[in-house]
Amino acid sequence: MSDSPVVGVVGADADAVVAAVESAGARATAGTAKRVVEDSDAVVAVGxxxxxxVARTGTDAPVLPVAAGPGVRxxxxxxxxxxxxxxxxGDYERVPYPLVDVHVADRTRATALFDLMLVSAEPAQISEYAVERGDDRVARFRADGVVVATPAGSSGYASAAGGPVLTxxxxxxxxxxxxxxxxDIDHWVxxxxxxxxxxxxxxxxxxLLADDRVVGPVEPHEAVHVAPAGSVSLALVAAGRSPFPPA
Known part of the structure; x- marks a missing residue:
């Protein structure tokens, strides 16, 4: 980074992060994601x-995630x-993590960094789901729901449901x-x-859920389309957590 960079800090209980930024010789500015990314050379996202x-702002600045889960190291x-x-x-690796858009009825309904899910509104209520790609029917199955996880989200709920962890x-x-x-049912990459x-x-x-948001109900046979939506640039430092369990 340049001399005396401005590092934005977003999130609750971030006093220790602000102090660490200033101790490292940078200027810290704390606030909401929208305000902070406009005035910062880099961003620390706490939680x-x-x-x-921060990811939803579309910022190009490097983002250091703190206490935000192993999927983003x-x-x-x-x-x-x-x-x-x-x-x-500047001692970090800058890695783009993909985002996905969710379209229903030709409208963009949400953007997700971690995952999207179709799930029954009432616990333990089974329905039938289909997965398609282009003209191909990938699968049809009965379940409580189905989760579509990005690499950032693959070590979370999808992994707990038996899915693979993606880099x-x-x-x-x-x-x-x-x-x-x-x-005995498949999972798909x-x-x-x-x-x-x-x-x-x-x-x-x-x-339909997208990351931490309930987007709304989905009607039967109403396709929920997934599309690439760019990426957020995350800063991976040596002390970051691995998404893979220790050996």
């Missing part, structure tokens, strides 16, 4: 909600002093049934372009 808010809070010092000094350079998403009726998921039966209300 998953802050990282999602985020910096643990106990390593803030060391990790922020490396960030300010950020993987040009694909993981598609994973949630609590499927059949126990597919390019996001041309991908769609849908509800196939009018049995129960199904909601």
């Amino acid at each position: 998953e909600p802050a990282l999602l808010a 985020s910096l643990p809070r106990e390593e803030v002093a060391t990790g922020v010092a490396d960030f300010v000094a 950020p350079d993987t040009d694909a998403v993981a598609v994973v049934p949630v609590a499927p009726f059949e126990t 597919l390019p996001p372009a041309g991908l769609s998921v849908s509800v196939e039966r009018d049995e129960t209300t199904v909601h």
